[in-house]
Amino acid sequence: MDFGLTDDQREIQRTARELLAERARPDRVREHAEARSTDEQLWKELSELGWPGIAIAEEHGGQGLGQIELSILCEELGRSLAPVPFLGSAMAATVIQQDGSAEQRERWLGGLASGATIGALGAAVDGTAELVIGGREADVFVLIDEDGSGRILGAEEADVTPVDSVDPTRSTARVSGAGEPVGDGGACAGLGRALVSVSSELVGVCDRALAMTVEYVKDRKQFGVPVGAYQAVSHRCAQMLLETEKARATAAFAAWTADADPEALAEAAAMAKVCASSAAREVTASAIQAHGGIGFTWEADVHWLYKRAQLDAALLGGAKRHRARLAAILAERVGAGAAA
Amino acid sequence: MDLTFSPQEIAFRDELRGWLAANQPDAAPVDGGEDAQYQWRRDWQRRLYDAGWAAPAWPVEYGGRGASLTESAIYYEEIGRSRSPLAANTLGLLLGGPTLMVWGTDEQKERYLPPILSAEEIWCQGFSEPEAGSDLASLKTRAVKDGEEWVVTGQKVWTSGAQYSKWCMLVARTDGDVPKHKGLTYFLMDMEQDAVQVRPLRQITGEDEFNELFIEEARIPDANVIGGVGNGWKVALTTLMNERAGLGFALQIRLRQLLDDTIAVAAERGLLEDPVYADELAELHTRCESIRLLAWKGLTDVERYGQPGPEGSLVKWLWSDTNQRLTQLAVDIVGPAALTAGTSWSYEFLRARGNTIEGGTTEVLKNIVAERVLGLPRLKVAV
Numbered sequence: 001m002d003f004g005l006t007d008d009q010r011e012i013q014r015t016a017r018e019l020l021a022e023r024a025r026p027d028r029v030r031e032h033a034e035a036r037s038t039d040e041q042l043w044k045e046l047s048e049l050g051w052p053g054i055a056i057a058e059e060h061g062g063q064g065l066g067q068i069e070l071s072i073l074c075e076e077l078g079r080s081l082a083p084v085p086f087l088g089s090a091m092a093a094t095v096i097q098q099d100g101s102a103e104q105r106e107r108w109l110g111g112l113a114s115g116a117t118i119g120a121l122g123a124a125v126d127g128t129a130e131l132v133i134g135g136r137e138a139d140v141f142v143l144i145d146e147d148g149s150g151r152i153l154g155a156e157e158a159d160v161t162p163v164d165s166v167d168p169t170r171s172t173a174r175v176s177g178a179g180e181p182v183g184d185g186g187a188c189a190g191l192g193r194a195l196v197s198v199s200s201e202l203v204g205v206c207d208r209a210l211a212m213t214v215e216y217v218k219d220r221k222q223f224g225v226p227v228g229a230y231q232a233v234s235h236r237c238a239q240m241l242l243e244t245e246k247a248r249a250t251a252a253f254a255a256w257t258a259d260a261d262p263e264a265l266a267e268a269a270a271m272a273k274v275c276a277s278s279a280a281r282e283v284t285a286s287a288i289q290a291h292g293g294i295g296f297t298w299e300a301d302v303h304w305l306y307k308r309a310q311l312d313a314a315l316l317g318g319a320k321r322h323r324a325r326l327a328a329i330l331a332e333r334v335g336a337g338a339a340a
Numbered sequence: 341m342d343l344t345f346s347p348q349e350i351a352f353r354d355e356l357r358g359w360l361a362a363n364q365p366d367a368a369p370v371d372g373g374e375d376a377q378y379q380w381r382r383d384w385q386r387r388l389y390d391a392g393w394a395a396p397a398w399p400v401e402y403g404g405r406g407a408s409l410t411e412s413a414i415y416y417e418e419i420g421r422s423r424s425p426l427a428a429n430t431l432g433l434l435l436g437g438p439t440l441m442v443w444g445t446d447e448q449k450e451r452y453l454p455p456i457l458s459a460e461e462i463w464c465q466g467f468s469e470p471e472a473g474s475d476l477a478s479l480k481t482r483a484v485k486d487g488e489e490w491v492v493t494g495q496k497v498w499t500s501g502a503q504y505s506k507w508c509m510l511v512a513r514t515d516g517d518v519p520k521h522k523g524l525t526y527f528l529m530d531m532e533q534d535a536v537q538v539r540p541l542r543q544i545t546g547e548d549e550f551n552e553l554f555i556e557e558a559r560i561p562d563a564n565v566i567g568g569v570g571n572g573w574k575v576a577l578t579t580l581m582n583e584r585a586g587l588g589f590a591l592q593i594r595l596r597q598l599l600d601d602t603i604a605v606a607a608e609r610g611l612l613e614d615p616v617y618a619d620e621l622a623e624l625h626t627r628c629e630s631i632r633l634l635a636w637k638g639l640t641d642v643e644r645y646g647q648p649g650p651e652g653s654l655v656k657w658l659w660s661d662t663n664q665r666l667t668q669l670a671v672d673i674v675g676p677a678a679l680t681a682g683t684s685w686s687y688e689f690l691r692a693r694g695n696t697i698e699g700g701t702t703e704v705l706k707n708i709v710a711e712r713v714l715g716l717p718r719l720k721v722a723v
């Protein structure tokens with residue numbers, strides 16, 4: 001048993017963190033959030049570095065690495081809140097790669113790997129997906145219907161209406177249209193991996209919220225002492241760490257499962273999403289609370305994390321939905337045991 | 341124990357209900373932003389004032405109805421229930437007026453109370469500072485005597501309505517050589533002077549409900565000291581007590597309405613049959629009712645024993661926590677509309693984040709309950 005990353009993986013993590021610390025500084029994120037614009041320059045740069053194709057097969061121009069590597073990037077992008085359409089594009093590519101026909105893979109994966117094509121993925125209700133992240137700039141959409149099957153729509157055949165969400169660090173849109181079934185039209189297995197990617201992004205969001213909070217409460221004094229000295233505050237921070245680490249461990253397990261033990265992915269991905277969704281909501285809310293009044297202002301950066309956490313927590317189903325899935329998996333297991 | 345209203349209280353409620361039904365304010369303005377909203381609330385206060393409903397809790401001699409505490413609570417419940425806006429000068433009506441009635445001289449009362457009631461002069465509150473939030477008494481804004489005037493320099497934050505205000509309830513340090521609670525003085529500062537700059541403070545919701553005040557050698561006549569030099573902390577506490585008491589009943593009704601709206605959506609989507617949602621909604625319903633009952637029980641204590649019990653802090657704590665839980669659950673029930681910018685659902689959700697911070701953070705309220713109600717030992721910190 002070894003939770004450690006390989007040297008190569010650690011290198012990916014380190015360079016990603018360093019690059020984003022430089023290129024997605026809080027003031028730059030803020031600038032794009034205020035304008036509700038994508039950082040196209042950064043997207044171009046990340047594309048040149050091969051990020052969008054990290055987990056796309058080499059035959060389609062990607063790097064052919066696995067979910068663990070993809071998750072590392074998702075986490076770093078979550079931490080920095082970089083205003084780029086990475087997550088949606090990666091999720092769309094994942095589903096096309098896992099579930100698409102040879103023709104669909106051929107048609108879309110090359111562009112998605114190079115970053116020339118931007119993808120987005122949304123869950124549709126009655127055919128329409130709301131608040132599809134990255135929807136405004138996407139060239140190709142993967143819409144997942146209630147039964148888990150998917151549809152692929154090129155932007156020109158999709159009906160796209162930009163709708164602003166509470167999270168201005170990314171664009172969002174309402175998307176509908178017929179499109180063509182992904183692969184044979186069955187339930188998309190790639191969704192498990194997509195859930196892992198979102199969960200990993202949320203781990204990054206939590207980690208950053210915690211780090212900002214710890215730094216703030218060490219510094220902020222009331223009644224002559226740093227507020228972090230009050231146990232009401234320090235225990236809150238400890239709780240934030242607990243939630244974050246729970247989310248991190250389950251996301252890491254799910255990412256490993258995706259390539260090493262795909263049979264176990266459905267359960268692991270549901271667990272990861274349960275932990276990440278509830279951790280993100282709690283940890284970012286706690287970050288605001290521990291900052292006091294300043295945390296409630298537009299000036300302080302914590303609210304961006306809170307808002308991103310909310311959208312990601314709901315993406316592809318929140319904690320409630322995935323707990324229900326887990327309960328169903330458990331019921332099946334108990335039933336199978338009884339039958340045997 | 342008798343948990344019904346007296347015939348007199350029912351008569352009060354019915355009269356108000358009847359009046360509100362017949363005098364609903366015009367629809368809220370959609371264009372024109374904050375200014376239009378404010379004007380709308382000012383017109384609304386005018387209408388209340390003309391009918392004698394601007395501040396029923398004020399004594400008759402000051403233009404109120406001398407309403408009892410229970411009647412005053414009924415008043416805020418009914419205002420909330422009818423979904424009427426709050427009067428433009430709520431801070432003057434709820435905080436400024438009552439503070440003056442306790443601490444003001446006869447001249448001050450005569451001069452300042454009538455225009456509060458009629459919304460001719462709007463009031464704002466200049467207490468919190470960037471460095472003095474939970475530890476309010478450590479505030480640094482300084483006032484120095486210069487002949488018959490005081491010269492004030494400092495910075496205030498979270499002053500809502502400052503851009504519309506004539507008067508600011510300002511607490512400033514007039515003596516830096518005594519323990520921090522003893523060196524404060526409560527002033528009434530004229531906002532119409534260049535030395536006071538108002539800058540909007542944008543919040544998580546994207547709007548600016550509040551402001552920062554930058555005060556650079558503002559002048560306040562000595563006649564505008566309220567309650568005596570060096571007595572500012574006591575006067576400020578009167579203001580803060582009123583803050584905790586009044587609005588609670590209106591806020592609690594708003595919570596109820598939001599819960600009802602959420603239950604309606606849940607019913608429409610068949611989620612009341614889903615135990616995951618049903619359990620949580622029933623819990624929120626129970627909390628909502630507990631808040632109402634605790635608030636009324638708190639009034640009984642004041643009416644019977646002349647003293648508020650611990651309910652004030654408990655109600656605010658429970659209300660803020662419940663409102664956050666409810667608005668977060670609404671995100672799950674309502675779905676994308678609750679995360680779409682500019683919807684009332686997303687506004688309520690984001691605004692609720694401030695509830696556990698404004699008016700004393702939950703952590704500080706818990707300290708108060710632990711120390712003052714339960715008598716637990718106090719942490720030794722600089723006070």
Ligand SMILES: Cc1cc2nc3c(=O)[nH]c(=O)nc-3n(C[C@H](O)[C@H](O)[C@H](O)COP(=O)(O)OP(=O)(O)OC[C@H]3O[C@@H](n4cnc5c(N)ncnc54)[C@H](O)[C@@H]3O)c2cc1C
Nearest residue numbers: 227230232289290292293467468473474498694698701703
């Ligand atoms: C929406 C909103 C409206 C407001 N309206 C007004 C207004 O109308 N008038 C006004 O004067 N002010 C207003 N305020 C300011 C408000 O009163 C302060 O923000 C609040 O008292 C907290 O102070 P602070 O922001 O300085 O946070 P801090 O005091 O710096 O608190 C930071 C964190 O430390 C914790 N903490 C601090 N002291 C202790 C302690 N002793 N024990 C345990 N934990 C502690 C806090 O709970 C918080 O989690 C408003 C604030 C908000 C967010």
